[in-house]
Amino acid sequence: MAALCIALAAPVLADPSTPPAALAYTQLRDPAQEATAKALMETLRCLVCQGQSIADSDASLAGDMRSLVRERIAKGENPASIRAWLIQRYGDYVTYDPPLSAVTWPLWLAPIVLLAVGALLARQSFRRRPR
Amino acid sequence: MGRGMKRWMLWLPLAVFALLFAVVAAGLFRPADRTVRSAMIGKPIPNFTLPGMVPGKPGLATATLTAGRPHLVNVFASWCVPCIAEAPQLMRLKAMGVPIEGIAIRDTREDLLGFLRRNGDPYERIGDDQRSAVQVALGSSGVPESFVVDGAGTIVLQHVGDIRAEDVDDIAAAVRNAK
Numbered sequence: 001m002a003a004l005c006i007a008l009a010a011p012v013l014a015d016p017s018t019p020p021a022a023l024a025y026t027q028l029r030d031p032a033q034e035a036t037a038k039a040l041m042e043t044l045r046c047l048v049c050q051g052q053s054i055a056d057s058d059a060s061l062a063g064d065m066r067s068l069v070r071e072r073i074a075k076g077e078n079p080a081s082i083r084a085w086l087i088q089r090y091g092d093y094v095t096y097d098p099p100l101s102a103v104t105w106p107l108w109l110a111p112i113v114l115l116a117v118g119a120l121l122a123r124q125s126f127r128r129r130p131r
Numbered sequence: 132m133g134r135g136m137k138r139w140m141l142w143l144p145l146a147v148f149a150l151l152f153a154v155v156a157a158g159l160f161r162p163a164d165r166t167v168r169s170a171m172i173g174k175p176i177p178n179f180t181l182p183g184m185v186p187g188k189p190g191l192a193t194a195t196l197t198a199g200r201p202h203l204v205n206v207f208a209s210w211c212v213p214c215i216a217e218a219p220q221l222m223r224l225k226a227m228g229v230p231i232e233g234i235a236i237r238d239t240r241e242d243l244l245g246f247l248r249r250n251g252d253p254y255e256r257i258g259d260d261q262r263s264a265v266q267v268a269l270g271s272s273g274v275p276e277s278f279v280v281d282g283a284g285t286i287v288l289q290h291v292g293d294i295r296a297e298d299v300d301d302i303a304a305a306v307r308n309a310k
Contacts, residue, residue: 014210014211014212015210016208016210016236016237016238017210017239017242018237018239018261021262047167047272048273050165050167060237060263061263061267061272061273064262064263064264064267065263065267067262068262068264068267086267087170088170088171089169089170089171089267089268089269089270090167090169090170090270090272091168091170093167
């Protein structure tokens, strides 16, 4: 009975059946442009599977965003302006390269502070036990 | 370093551990909200023109949303399961006199017609967004999502996820107040 139920059960489709966007899985012809696009895609967050970049994700929205990035790069737009356009839509959350702001300054400052503390500790322990 | 200082330093790792433990425990009991909200609230609706995809129903363009009447713009798809749950609430909003415009994400005509036949059709217009371009321009990250747009075309509210029975009155009020 269980086997029959499984055999008869129709899968619930929760993904579009439409084909992916033209440049979702196709590289740009110009290798330099493709490299620029790829570098940008790796720093943009997939908004569906939030731990991944759009370069890594197979979500249909990520595919559409890759296509958008490649189309705009092919038209000669620079990566910074594409990133700014997306930040305007989704906020800083969309980028893995967060701009320095009131909320993000600890991210930028913490490594420097930690390095300084480390250097201080190292200096003191070397001074204590000189060779 | 003095003796007192050294004794104090002895407790430092434990204190740091306790602090880290507290941070992690707080995250465990009160997980962060992972909803991606649009940054377009309070901004004018972006410029777009989407063709129609259902016979007898026009597509959707910015001009419709800036013509002086507030609207509820519903981003949906026939392949989206929560959209089925949301459909009766949209029918209720329509019955309350809320003008509803649809943006169909990556849909086919046949699938969409079947969806409207099964779940009802609350839409005045449905725009065909094959490449999620308008969805991204709106700062929407999934289906279903709904935006209240005032008569001048400014986005005043975003509802992420399906509109439930308890949300209907608030959304109807937001559209009424969005003159």
